[in-house]
Amino acid sequence: MRALLTKIEQASGLDRFGDRLQRAVQGTLRGQRIRDLLHGVWLGHPLHPAMVQVPVGSWMSAAVLDLMPGQRRAATTLTAIGTVSVLPAAVAGLNDWAALSRDQRRVGLVHAVSNSVALVLYTGSVAARLSGRHQLGRTLGWLGLGAAGAGAYLGGHLAYKQGAQVNVSxxxxxxxxxxxxxxxxxxxxxxxxxxxxxxxxxxxxxxxxxxxxxxxxxxxxxxxxxxxxxxxxxxxxxxxxxxxxxxxxxxxxxxxxxxxxxxxxxxxxxxxxxxxxxxxxxx
Ligand code: FES
CATH class of the missing domain: 2.102.10.10 (Rieske [2Fe-2S] iron-sulphur domain)
Structure with missing residues (x-):
């Protein structure tokens, strides 16, 4: 895993897309107030890691309920809550990402791709559950949890190894x-x-x-x-x-x-x- 993470940190091939995305994020989130709000300046703590507790907690709880009988409705509700709440967390994450260094942005991009895959899988899971195909919904949910887990691992690497959005001084x-x-x-x-x-x-x-x-x-x-x-x-x-x-x-x-x-x-x-x-x- 260390070798893979080092390769991602050094993957300059990601920069062309990353630089374009960075400009797009900076061009979209222009206002100082909105950027400060999303960074968590008002909280004195980065907002993105706090916000991701909602989707991660909801999805993990849904995965446990999926293993228990008679919990379809609760599992569907939690899967839907997690899927909707990932969107504001992603916007806060993109806002932080746009101010990172290049090596951090490369890992951040792969982190975002993993979580986007999770979002697609969970969206499919919600749709399957609502149309009565619960077994398919459960399977997509577990796959989504795996993708979200990979995203969380990369997020941990960004914070704890690369020092993104931590107090470095x-x-x-x-x-x-x-x-x-x-x-x-x-x-x-x-x-x-x-x-x-x-x-x-x-x-x-x-x-x-x-x-x-x-x-x-x-x-x-x-x-x-x-x-x-x-x-x-x-x-x-x-x-x-x-x-x-x-x-x-x-x-x-x-x-x-x-x-x-x-x-x-x-x-x-x-x-x-x-x-x-x-x-x-x-x-
Ligand atoms: S604002 Fe980035 S190093 Fe000071």
Whole structure:
């Protein structure tokens, strides 16, 4: 399986179609609000993996009921619920997919194809059950569950091996030792400009506003973009930093994510001022 997954990650032949699909998704889901909604910015967590619980749970429950006598109606209802609920989950997944790196998009494409096969099989299963052909409906359902299982496996690979839509910067905290760290002389910090420094070996950005200083991890939680090279902008009265790679936007006061594709907040460090020096420590 590892060799197969590596081949998919490296399958550049998928890029032509993938690039076209990416443009189509970006052209269709243009509004920032709709993209943020689908990324799960409002939830502080990616929306797609939460939404897929409904079809996966419904289909698995239907598969169990199909093995029990007298459960045809319940199994048909659950199969139909799973089939309908896969559509909004797929839209959220496509929205995330369009902001992934190339190797991630290749695996994401095969993940989407597996789930599309599952959707076709389950649609056939619902149609067969409603027309009274329950044995055919059960068989199509079990085949669909196999395709959905393959899709879920690839989705797990995307998240756990390739780091798609997970917070990739939070592990930097493990590289910072306990205790307070001196990061800058307050007098040398310009007002309302980003400054990059190190805490141990970890890059952080500093932003001074009056006598307040924010210290925030520099690597973007989406895909490690350098926030120190990002622009500072004001949104709803809050100073925010915009990632130069894909535009994720975080409040400089607290790190809350304002716009995706990241749905994770950015980690800030507690600070204090000691004899004119800004110090920071682990939260
Ligand atoms: S790396 Fe993608 S938005 Fe920052």
């Amino acid at each position: 939070v592990s930097d905290l493990h590289l910072i030792s306990d205790g307070w760290h001196s990061v800058a002389e307050m007098a040398t910090l310009p007002q309302r400009q980003l400054v990059t420094r190190k805490v141990d070996d970890v890059s952080v950005i500093l932003y001074r506003h009056g006598d307040d200083v924010t210290v925030m991890l520099e690597r973007c939680p989406h895909q490690s973009g350098p926030l120190g090279e990002g622009e500072v902008t004001e949104i709803d009265g809050h100073a925010c930093v915009v990632c130069p790679w894909h535009g994720s936007t975080f409040r400089l006061n607290g790190g809350e994510v304002v716009h995706g594709p990241s749905s994770n907040d950015q980690q800030t460090l507690p600070t204090r001022l000691v004899e004119g020096r800004v110090e920071a420590r682990l939260p």
